Amino acid sequence: MARPRKFDEAQVLESAMDVFWRKGYAATTPQDLVDELGLGKGSLYNAFGGKRALFERALGRYADTQAVRLTDLLDAGGPVKARIRDALHLLLELDFTDPDRRGCMAVNTATELASSDPEAAEAVRRMFARTEAAFVAALQEAQRAGEIDPARDVRALASLLLATVIGMRVLAKTADGRAQVERVVDGLLDTL
Structure with a gap:
C-alpha cells in the first residue's frame, strides 16, 4: 500500500518552477531539486516521475500562473x-x-x-x-x-x-x- 504524501504538491511545483526558471533545464540537477524542494529522490521520482516530468509540470504551472x-x-x-x-x-x-x-x-x-x-x-x-x-x-x-x-x-x-x-x-x-x-x-x- 502506498504511503500518503507528506508534502503540498502545489508548493513543490511552485518551488520547482522557480528552480528551473532560475537555472534552466539543463543546469538543474536532480540534486538541486532534492535540495531546494525538500524531498528525497525517491519521493521526487515517485510523485513526479523524474526531472523531465517535473519540468513539464513546472512549465505548465508557469503558463497557468x-x-x-x-x-x-x-x-x-x-x-x-x-x-x-x-x-x-x-x-x-x-x-x-x-x-x-x-x-x-x-x-x-x-x-x-x-x-x-x-x-x-x-x-x-x-x-x-x-x-x-x-x-x-x-x-x-x-x-x-x-x-x-x-x-x-x-x-x-x-x-x-x-x-x-x-x-x-x-x-x-x-x-x-x-x-x-x-x-x-x-x-x-x-x-x-
Whole structure:
C-alpha cells in the first residue's frame, strides 16, 4: 500500500518552477531539486516521475500562473492602448524588480531547448500563441473603438507585439537599467 504524501504538491511545483526558471533545464540537477524542494529522490521520482516530468509540470504551472498575468491585463476594461502599455510596463516591473533577472520562463525555455526538444518547443509555442491571440483580440477591440485604424492588419501588429515582448524579456536580463527597455515600449506604442 502506498504511503500518503507528506508534502503540498502545489508548493513543490511552485518551488520547482522557480528552480528551473532560475537555472534552466539543463543546469538543474536532480540534486538541486532534492535540495531546494525538500524531498528525497525517491519521493521526487515517485510523485513526479523524474526531472523531465517535473519540468513539464513546472512549465505548465508557469503558463497557468505567471504568463496569464499579461492576458489578464489585456482583457481588463478601459482604452486598449492604455491596457497594452500597462501590460508592457508590468513586464518591465517584473523583470527589473526580480533580483535574479530570470526573465520569462517561456522565453528562457525557447532559447535553451527549442532547437533540440520538440516537446518543449511545442509547449512554448502554445504559450506564445495564447499571448498573441490575446493581442489580436485587444487590437480588434481597439479597431472597433476607433483607437487603431481599421485598415491595419491586427495579426501583423499582434505578431509585432509578441516579438517585442520576447525581445524585451531578453534585453531586460542584461540591461543596465530600465531606460533602454522603456524606449522599446514607447517606440512600439507609437507604431500602433
